[in-house]
Amino acid sequence: DAGVTQSPTHLIKTRGQQVTLRCSPKSGHDTVSWYQQALGQGPQFIFQYYEEEERQRGNFPDRFSGHQFPNYSSELNVNALLLGDSALYLCASSYRDRYNEQFFGPGTRLTVL
Amino acid sequence: AQTVTQSQPEMSVQEAETVTLSCTYDTSENNYYLFWYKQPPSRQMILVIRQEAYKQQNATENRFSVNFQKAAKSFSLKISDSQLGDTAMYFCAFIRYNNNDMRFGAGTRLTVKP
Numbered sequence: 243d244a245g246v247t248q249s250p251t252h253l254i255k256t257r258g259q260q261v262t263l264r265c266s267p268k269s270g271h272d273t274v275s276w277y278q279q280a281l282g283q284g285p286q287f288i289f290q291y292y293e294e295e296e297r298q299r300g301n302f303p304d305r306f307s308g309h310q311f312p313n314y315s316s317e318l319n320v321n322a323l324l325l326g327d328s329a330l331y332l333c334a335s336s337y338r339d340r341y342n343e344q345f346f347g348p349g350t351r352l353t354v355l
Numbered sequence: 356a357q358t359v360t361q362s363q364p365e366m367s368v369q370e371a372e373t374v375t376l377s378c379t380y381d382t383s384e385n386n387y388y389l390f391w392y393k394q395p396p397s398r399q400m401i402l403v404i405r406q407e408a409y410k411q412q413n414a415t416e417n418r419f420s421v422n423f424q425k426a427a428k429s430f431s432l433k434i435s436d437s438q439l440g441d442t443a444m445y446f447c448a449f450i451r452y453n454n455n456d457m458r459f460g461a462g463t464r465l466t467v468k469p
Contacts, residue, residue, distance in 0.1 A: 300456055341457075342405065
């Protein structure tokens, strides 16, 4: 049973560029949440996708956008990268309304130079 | 707004001993879940234990147990018989009922010494 997978593992970009991160949920899960974890901090909720729509959003600017595909996998897009976007980006999956049972992936480490 | 505070940035414990990690939270909600997650160097968040706010009985999972004090808004994690593999960052987290925005504390780095 495959768990949550994310790609790539690491990524280096420069300011102003755009980046796309990918997440495949755990088998049987249909809901994907994205979190940003800055160095030395706990994760912060970016948004959640369910049924290919953004269901809930945290306090992040519109530069952060996402998409969910029919196979439940998801992408996180960040435009106009800032140095402060450097962080570990975590994806978590769950089944429908089981918001209290989220399984996390290993994350993508994004460095913005 | 819901906030989670972990006041111990770092802790250490000798192998086989017991350690307690502290967490307090602030909310006006009555129904919510609390969690402890472990994040080893591999970076993957692993659920250690979960507590539902309406349950008065403290949750336990093998060597891990919590002391949930709802009135005090306190949720500490006790690790018994500490093992070297327990070395990791530990995050306390909170989520309201029917909400998807999980709030995390800043974490406690636990080192288990041989």
